[in-house]
Amino acid sequence: MREVAIIGVxxxxxxxxxxxxxxxxxxxxxxxxxxxxxxAGEKIDSMFVGNMxxxxxxxxxxxxxxxxDYSGLAKNLHVPSTRVEAACASGxxxxxxxxxxxxxxxxxxxxxxxxEKMTDVPASKASSALAAxxxxxxxxxxxxxxxxxxxxxxxxxxxxxxxxxxQLAEVAVKNHFNGQFNPIAxxxxxxxxxxxxxxxxxxxxxxIFDCSPITDGASAVxxxxxxxxxEYTDTPIYVKGTGQAxxxxxxxxxxxxxxxxxxxxxxxxxxxxxxxxxKDIDLVExxxxxxxxxxxxxxxxxxxxxxxxxxxxxxxETAIGGRIPVNTSGGLKACGHPVGATGIKQAVExxxxxxxxxGKRQVDGAEIGMTHNVGGSGATAVVHIFxxxx
Amino acid sequence: xxxxxxxxxxxIPRYRIKLEDIAKVWGDDAEILKAGLMVFEKSFPDVDEDxxxxxxxxxRSAVNRAGLDAQRIGAVYTGSESHPYAVKPTSTxxxxxxxxxxxxxxxxxxxxxKAGTAAIQACxxxxxxxxxxxxxxxxxxxxxxxxGDALEYTAAAGGVAYVIGNKESELAAIIEDTYSFTxxxxxxxxxxxxxYPEHGGRFTGEPGYFKHVTNAAKGLMEKIxxxxxxxxxxxxxxxxxxxxxxxxxxxxFSKEQIKPGLVVPRLGNTYSGSCMMGIAATLDQAxxxxxxxxxxxxxxxGGDAFSITxxxxxxxxxxxxxxxxELLANPIYADYAKYARHKGKxxxx
Amino acid sequence: MSVPRFWRKQIARYNLVGTYCxxxxxxxxxxxxxxxxxxxxxxxxxxxxxxxxxxxxxxxxHAAAEGFEGQTPYVxxxxxxxxxxxxxxxxxxxxxxxxxxxxxxxVFRRLGQSGERGxxxxxxxxxxx
Numbered sequence: 001m002r003e004v005a006i007i008g009v010x011x012x013x014x015x016x017x018x019x020x021x022x023x024x025x026x027x028x029x030x031x032x033x034x035x036x037x038x039x040a041g042e043k044i045d046s047m048f049v050g051n052m053x054x055x056x057x058x059x060x061x062x063x064x065x066x067x068x069d070y071s072g073l074a075k076n077l078h079v080p081s082t083r084v085e086a087a088c089a090s091g092x093x094x095x096x097x098x099x100x101x102x103x104x105x106x107x108x109x110x111x112x113x114x115x116e117k118m119t120d121v122p123a124s125k126a127s128s129a130l131a132a133x134x135x136x137x138x139x140x141x142x143x144x145x146x147x148x149x150x151x152x153x154x155x156x157x158x159x160x161x162x163x164x165x166x167q168l169a170e171v172a173v174k175n176h177f178n179g180q181f182n183p184i185a186x187x188x189x190x191x192x193x194x195x196x197x198x199x200x201x202x203x204x205x206x207x208i209f210d211c212s213p214i215t216d217g218a219s220a221v222x223x224x225x226x227x228x229x230x231e232y233t234d235t236p237i238y239v240k241g242t243g244q245a246x247x248x249x250x251x252x253x254x255x256x257x258x259x260x261x262x263x264x265x266x267x268x269x270x271x272x273x274x275x276x277x278x279k280d281i282d283l284v285e286x287x288x289x290x291x292x293x294x295x296x297x298x299x300x301x302x303x304x305x306x307x308x309x310x311x312x313x314x315x316x317e318t319a320i321g322g323r324i325p326v327n328t329s330g331g332l333k334a335c336g337h338p339v340g341a342t343g344i345k346q347a348v349e350x351x352x353x354x355x356x357x358x359g360k361r362q363v364d365g366a367e368i369g370m371t372h373n374v375g376g377s378g379a380t381a382v383v384h385i386f387x388x389x390x
Numbered sequence: 391x392x393x394x395x396x397x398x399x400x401x402i403p404r405y406r407i408k409l410e411d412i413a414k415v416w417g418d419d420a421e422i423l424k425a426g427l428m429v430f431e432k433s434f435p436d437v438d439e440d441x442x443x444x445x446x447x448x449x450r451s452a453v454n455r456a457g458l459d460a461q462r463i464g465a466v467y468t469g470s471e472s473h474p475y476a477v478k479p480t481s482t483x484x485x486x487x488x489x490x491x492x493x494x495x496x497x498x499x500x501x502x503x504k505a506g507t508a509a510i511q512a513c514x515x516x517x518x519x520x521x522x523x524x525x526x527x528x529x530x531x532x533x534x535x536x537x538g539d540a541l542e543y544t545a546a547a548g549g550v551a552y553v554i555g556n557k558e559s560e561l562a563a564i565i566e567d568t569y570s571f572t573x574x575x576x577x578x579x580x581x582x583x584x585x586y587p588e589h590g591g592r593f594t595g596e597p598g599y600f601k602h603v604t605n606a607a608k609g610l611m612e613k614i615x616x617x618x619x620x621x622x623x624x625x626x627x628x629x630x631x632x633x634x635x636x637x638x639x640x641x642x643f644s645k646e647q648i649k650p651g652l653v654v655p656r657l658g659n660t661y662s663g664s665c666m667m668g669i670a671a672t673l674d675q676a677x678x679x680x681x682x683x684x685x686x687x688x689x690x691x692g693g694d695a696f697s698i699t700x701x702x703x704x705x706x707x708x709x710x711x712x713x714x715x716e717l718l719a720n721p722i723y724a725d726y727a728k729y730a731r732h733k734g735k736x737x738x739x
Numbered sequence: 740m741s742v743p744r745f746w747r748k749q750i751a752r753y754n755l756v757g758t759y760c761x762x763x764x765x766x767x768x769x770x771x772x773x774x775x776x777x778x779x780x781x782x783x784x785x786x787x788x789x790x791x792x793x794x795x796x797x798x799x800x801h802a803a804a805e806g807f808e809g810q811t812p813y814v815x816x817x818x819x820x821x822x823x824x825x826x827x828x829x830x831x832x833x834x835x836x837x838x839x840x841x842x843x844x845x846v847f848r849r850l851g852q853s854g855e856r857g858x859x860x861x862x863x864x865x866x867x868x
Binding site for chain 2: 749750753754808809810829831833846847848849850859861864
């Protein structure tokens with residue numbers, strides 16, 4: 001198996017982009033990443049695109065071909081392009097597929113992209129499309145929503161571990177704080193715990209400020225075999241580990257409502273592959289689709305003891321400058337959550353941090369970073385570990 | 391060979407609205423209305439309840455009360471004027487939900503407020519003829535009354551189910567006989583596609599209710615040679631508190647005889663469930679050997695009279711399912727806004 | 740949800756009919772046709788649950804799922820049945836009455852409908868026992 005490196009990255013702006021279409025977004029990200037890598041189109045061997053629900057958000061399937069076409073990679077070059085779907089983990093899985101393609105020796109230069117255009121439908125339709133990531137026949141039919149499912153996780157976490165609404169709010173406060181230093185972030189406004197606690201209730205105990213927003217955006221990274229990465233960039237970022245795991249589609253079938261076992265296992269697989277542990281990680285982008293999700297994630301990935309995720313957040317350990325900075329990009333909460341793009345955006349953030357290009361949100365001396373991307377209420381999780389050293 | 395009630399079950403939603411809260415909306419005098427109607431509050435359904443759900447709850451209660459094997463049920467007939475579907479039976483939903491499918495006959499009945507007792511009569515015939523082992527007859531309604539109409543003060547929600555059989559040892563009450571009096575009298579109707587019924591005002595009284603109730607009742611007593619004194623209890627269709635009281639006195643029944651079954655003051659008129667609920671409330675407290683006289687009325691119009699004798703078996707099954715009194719207890723009182731929302735009177739976009 | 744898709748599992752929804760694995764004695768609701776523990780060695784049979792259970796966790800939904808706007812606020816919970824399996828259901832009742840560990844029993848209710856002209860979906864919800 002060959003070692004793999006990231007040689008180019010690009011995020012579009014994240015947010016409500018009324019004047020930009022699905023294809024505008026993904027072309028900007030793809031072309032931007034190719035430019036960042038300084039690689040010619042003729043060199044591109046294949047492309048993987050994470051997209052959750054083009055069918056529901058823009059009534060467009062056959063996303064792989066569409067993107068290859070509008071990226072100028074179809075008509076003359078006929079680059080193979082594959083859409084990857086795992087709900088909100090679509091981007092992370094597209095990255096993993098791209099890594100596999102390079103690692104296997106099948107392809108050399110591969111684009112891993114992610115895109116979601118969510119504001120072309122009313123918010124109610126967007127929520128309904130997202131709800132398809134849960135079990136439609138046994139959760140959705142009862143009126144389950146995604147905030148509702150994570151609210152049930154939160155309720156249990158609070159009941160069992162004494163986690164508080166204030167601790168949940170601290171996640172949003174931190175991520176909004178980080179977001180103000182990220183030029184692409186959807187929200188750049190600082191908020192307080194009171195902002196969160198005084199916002200409207202969505203699914204008790206989660207309020208609107210506990211939830212990630214509906215976002216348009218796209219992200220792309222270019223991968224190459226580590227051996228030739230320096231031909232394209234002075235700062236290749238090496239993929240040290242990748243892990244993916246599945247769990248039951250429905251929350252009710254999980255062994256433990258407060259643990260995303262898929263996160264635990266995907267994390268373990270990535271750590272094992274990298275030969276690293278939680279203590280070796282300098283920063284992590286976790287899947288904070290809701291504030292409780294970040295708390296569970298840092299526990300499940302080994303950055304906090306089970307039940308102490310809220311406490312360590314409140315103590316500032318996950319802030320930039322803290323023991324383990326979490327979601328320097330602003331996370332899904334403040335940077336925005338264009339679902340198919342999120343997994344790729346996380347990799348872009350880590351690459352920028354490890355390259356030392358993260359500006360005011362830079363984690364000093366960051367050498368090893370991690371991404372954690374979740375589909376649904378935890379039925380899919382994918383974890384990657386990156387290093388600036390080979 | 392006897393035919394009668396093997397089991398029974400009732401269901402009433404927990405929500406109640408007081409007449410004052412309806413009168414407030416329309417600027418009516420609640421005290422005058424309460425005195426005139428002898429109804430003080432009425433039940434209404436939860437947002438996710440309808441005639442089918444109430445019919446199922448009542449039917450399950452009936453099956454459980456006597457510990458019956460639902461596969462023995464050979465007929466399910468649901469009487470209602472608020473079937474959720476205009477076409478597609480409520481009774482198939484009930485049959486599936488009690489576990490009686492697939493070997494049975496089923497149909498929905500409609501005869502204004504006496505569709506449920508018509509279903510009892512049909513089951514009596516099928517059981518007596520040997521065509522079926524047990525029959526399930528249900529009366530259930532989310533009673534309809536247009537906003538601001540007089541009916542809105544009484545139109546309530548509830549369901550009652552009776553399992554009819556003819557195995558002597560199983561009968562909790564023997565139905566000695568039944569007698570119906572039917573004419574074409576348009577005192578109340580609802581046209582296809584219309585949400586609320588129309589009624590003939592005072593025309594629903596003498597030519598409708600009283601004529602058909604008294605003729606059915608007298609007809610039955612003459613047929614079997616009984617008189618009001620022979621009965622411990624009597625139940626008449628209860629569109630309000632006044633009509634059954636007056637019918638009772640016209641026929642020679644006392645206030646004491648109708649008291650246990652007179653549930654309308656705290657429940658309202660459950661249309662197809664009305665008389666059947668009264669019978670259930672009476673069975674809840676009758677002793678073995680007690681005799682019950684009951685007459686249902688359906689606009690359109692007809693009366694179904696029944697002469698019932700309670701057996702020893704009642705004591706064995708009575709406590710195995712909620713009694714009407716228990717269903718009336720612990721109501722959740724709500725205002726007109728909530729009532730309107732639950733009844734679908736507020737249209738969502 | 741389309742008519743055939745609902746109808747296919749209608750009895751399971753009406754009457755809490757699930758499955759169980761005779762090989763390992765694990766019970767499944769929603770029903771499964773393959774035991775996740777025994778896989779091909781398992782032997783699946785039908786099982787009707789009595790529906791008595793306990794509330795594992797819950798939420799009160801204020802921002803409704805599409806089609807549930809008329810019901811807000813509504814309680815959504817995970818119920819553990821006596822035999823072990825867990826399911827997601829609405830819990831009918833006052834949100835203030837809800838707590839983890841609450842004993843519940845099943846009731847027959849409307850789950851939803853395909854608009855005013857479409858099919859009405861019935862099934863099981865739970866109420867405090």
